Amino acid sequence: MRASTRAIPVRRIANRPGLFFAILSAATMAMVLVSAAFSPALAQDFRFTSFQIEGNQRVDDQTILGFARIPPGQALSAGDLNEAFRRVSNSGLFDEVEFTPRGNTLQITVVELPTISFVNFEGNRRISDDAIREVVQTTAGRVLSPSQVDADAVAIAELYxxxxxxxxxxxxxxxxxxSNRVDLAFEIREGNVVEIERLSFVGNRAFSDNRLRRVLDTKQAGLFRVLVQRDTFVEDRINLDRELLRDFYLSRGYVDFRINSVTSEMARERDGFFITFNISEGLQYRVGNVSVASEIDGIDLAPYEQQVRLRSGVVFAPSVIEANVRRLERVATLEGRRFVRVEPRLTRNNRNQTVDVELTLVEGERIVIERIDIQGNTTTLDRVVRRQFDSAEGDPLNPREIREAAERIRALGFFSDVQVEPRQGSADDLAVVDVDVEEQPTGSLGFGISYGVGVGVGFAINFEEANFLGRGQNIAVAFSTIPGSREIGLNFTEPALLDRDLRYTFGLNYRSTRDFNEDFDTRTATLRNALSFPVSEFGRLEGRFEVRSDRVTGADPADTSPRIILDQDMGRVNSFSLGYTYTLDTRGSGYDPTRGYILQLSQDFGVTSGSRRFLRTTARAGYEQQVLNEEVTLRADLTAGALVMSGGDTRITERFFLDGRMRGFELRGTGPRDLGANNRDALGGVRYAVAQFEAEFPLGLPEEYGITGGVFMDVGSVWGLDNSGAAVDLGGSDGLNLRASAGVSLFWDTPIGPLRFDFSRALRKEDYDRTQNFDLSIVTRF
Structure with missing residues (x-):
């Protein structure tokens, strides 16, 4: 009885995955044929009192007998002996196995499989050896296993x-x-990337293919197919696209939306994929009647009704319902009703396409959180994960809060995988919340290039650690330079001071300019401490303390405005200020994903050297909305500011300019200006107001190109200049003289960064203003 896993003795064997299995099958067939040839002999019983083992070098006799499991002196049938033979052959240690009965002695002859001396990968250029080794189980020093080698070849192909x-x-x-040793090499022929040539949809009526493609994480191959990493077919990414598409429709009231199928077809030339989403949109539903009810006696519904932010006629969306459930359960907690849950009960009215919502207070299960177990975090401290939970040990188990905590943990960006699951604890009324995380790198070193028509080419380098010392803190150091300006900054952020929703920020910044669109130099150093916290669902308040030191140098009295010379004569000026900023922002996080607004008010109260006191106030109101089936985005933004100084005059480093606030003008190209100076220096103003209006729309180009168009109009001015006591000829430019500009824009979202081309024309300006009809801006990091 004999079997061999080696087909032929050759010096070099080159196989495709699966050949080793073919060899094993051939060996098994040979064993069957041998058994058939000696079937008369195998019909008798065997009884062995001794065993003789030959050919083994590394594997000892007892190990081989352990695989055979033949009791000495016990009668064996031919089938029993055959099973013993199979066990030894299938141990994965031998290339050849032979059983030879010699009376009461069984001779077992083996040829051991060789030991692997070295494992190498050849032909791989796109994937490193280290990355391939992570999916390969065969390693140097182990016995060669043909089946495992085949499995490793399949795993490498799957990685590709x-x-x-x-x-x-x-x-x-x-x-x-x-010496019974071999080297193992995996020869890899990488082939070309098979890109997604087309993403299409069947069954969509409310939204175009272009709009739905913007929802998906997967992208079609476009102009920058060499740089884009999301235009290749990955099954896990398609699963993510399913969820993104579903969330998109549900958030817009399509409660019956479903994905019937997702088909992926490879081109005949095997050089591209065609993916089709077959969907059923259903109808869009809006909220009908809204009411609050209770199944618990003795509850006053008035406080709960006051917290409802759901109105009839708005688009029905699960996120809106969840937000209102959260509000009402918070009221119950404040009243000491720890186990009260809010159950939304929905009644569909298909005739008028509305959903009546009844928020019902019910008695929840009396299950308490016994403990929260966190595993997988080797660097991140437990408390960083634990503080994402609104619940703690001893609190009632609320499935909604557990889901929200899981989303917050994922949003930290510290982990590549997060699993949060509750299970039964040590008693029926106790639960353990298991949190399993898998950490990922949180540090980054970036290099950047920027360009603007008005400033030229700039370079930047920055280092950031988002999870400093595993405490969830952020520390960043950045350096940037553009012609005439250099800046270096250090920022530290503690997102949860005292383990509460208190964000503390410490910043150091130094900036110097030299002939930066002006004929003088500046140096400014700033130290900033800020603390912010939420005051409402979408509102946040920041308080800050700031120390600033600046000076003006390099001004030539023969060419520069007397007003700037006065600023230079003041030397270094230090200032100390206290301020606050209130921000209410629903963009991207409000109840309606198609619209949002921002309201912001900021004030700083301070004193400078020379006993000057100031109050700086800025305000902003912005609104954006997607119209025409979300193909067009409309934006409106109004900003304004005022600087009030007492005990002295303002300096040029303190006043406002419209840089970045109005298109169609150069840097410091508008506002109060000394027309008597040789270079007509821009002086800035103590008040400004700008209104910007913009529309962004598709140009009919494929979505994967990332090119859209826009039109805009800006109206505003900067004005007001306190008395300097010097003979400054403002040429009538000190008043409120409105400027206006309009133009068209081209937006290009490229892998190297977003590009924006602005073609503008000043519709209203002063003779001394400096206009700019074209601007190109790009900022990228790599």
């Missing part, structure tokens, strides 16, 4: 499939080295 290289081929090659 995940990178979009579906044509990759992997061939294992065995090279004998003598």
């Amino acid at each position: 499939r995940q990178r979009g290289r579906f044509a990759a081929e992997v061939t294992p090659r065995i090279i004998p080295r003598g």
Whole structure:
């Protein structure tokens, strides 16, 4: 009885995955044929009192007998002996196995499989050796297992499939080295990336293919197909796209939306994928009647009704319902009703396409959180994860709060995988919340390039650690330079001071300019401490303390405005200020995903050297909305500011300019200006107001190109200049003289950064203003 896993003794074997299994099958067939040839002999019983083992070098006799499991002196049938033979052959340790009965002695002859001296990968350029080793189980020093080698070849091919290289081929090659040792090489033919050539939809009526493609994480291959990493077919990404598409429709009131199927077809040339989402949109529903009810006796519904922020006629969306459930449960907690839950009960009215919502107070299960177990975090401290929970040990188990905590943990960006699951604790009324996380790198070193028509090419380098010392703190150091200006900054952020929703920020910044669109130099150093906290669902308040030191140098009295010379004569000026900023922002996080607004008010009260006192106030009101089936985005933004100084005059480093606030004008190209100076210096103003209006829309180009168009109009002015006591000829430019500009924009979202081309024309200006009809801006990091 004999079997061998080696087909032929050759010095070099080159196989595709699966050949080793073919060899094993051939060996098994040979064993069957041998058994059939000696069937008369095998019909008798065997009884062995001794065993003789030959050929083994590394594997000892007892190990081989352990695989055979043949009791000495016990009668064996031919079938029993055959099973013993199979056990030894299938141990994965031997290339050949032979059983030879010699009376009461069983001779077992083996040829051991060789030991692997070295595992190498050849032909891989797109994926490193280290990345491939993570999916390969065969390692140097182990016994060669043909089946495992085949499995490793399949795993390598799958790794390439995940990178979009579906044509990759992997061939294992065995090279004998003598002394029963071999080298193993995986020859890899990577092939080309198989890109997604088309993403299409069937069944969509409310939204165009272009709009739905913007929802998906997967993208079509476009102009920058070499740089884009999301235009290759990855099954996990398609699953994510399913969820993104579903969330998109549900948030817009399509309660019956479903994805019937997702089909992926490879082109005949195997160089592209065609993916089709077959969907059923259903009808859009809006909120009908809204009411609050209770199944618990003795509850006053008035405080709960006051917290409802759901109105009839708005688009029905699960996120809006969840937000109102959260509000009402918070009221119950404040009243000491720890186990009260809010159950939304929905009644559909298909005739008028509305959903009546009844928020019902019910008695929840009396299950208490016994403990929260956190596993997988080797660097991140437990408290960083734990503070994402609104619940703690001893609080009632609320499934909604557990889901929200899981989302907050994922949003930290510290973990590649987060699993949060409650399970029964030590008693029926106790629960343990298991949190399993998998950490990922949180530090980054970035280099950047920027360009603007008015400032030229700039460079930047920055280092950031988002999870400093595992405490969830953020520390960043950045340096940037553009012609005429250099800046370096250090920022530290503690997002949860005292483990509460208190964000503390400390910043140091130094900036110097030299002939930066002006004929003088500046140096400014700033130290800033700020603390912010939420005051409403979408509102946040920040308080801050700031120390600032600046000076003006390099001004030539023969060419520069006397007003700037006075600022230079003041030397270094230090200022100390206390301020606050209130922000109410619903953009991207409000109840309606198609619209949002921002309201902001900021004030700083301070004193400077020389006993000057100031009050700086800025305000902003912005609104944006998507119209025409979300194909067009409309934006309106109004900003204004005022600086009030007492005990002295303002300096040029303190006043307002319209840089970045109005298109169609150069940097410091508008506002109060000394027309008597040789270079007509821009002096800035103590008040400004600007209104910006913009529309962004598709140009009919494929979505994967990332090109959209826009039109805009800006109206505003900066004005007001306190008395300097010097003979300054403002040429009538000190009053409120409105400027206006309009133009068209081209937006290009590229892998190297967003580009914006503005073609503008000043509709209203002063003779001394400096206009700019074209601007290109780009900021990228890599």
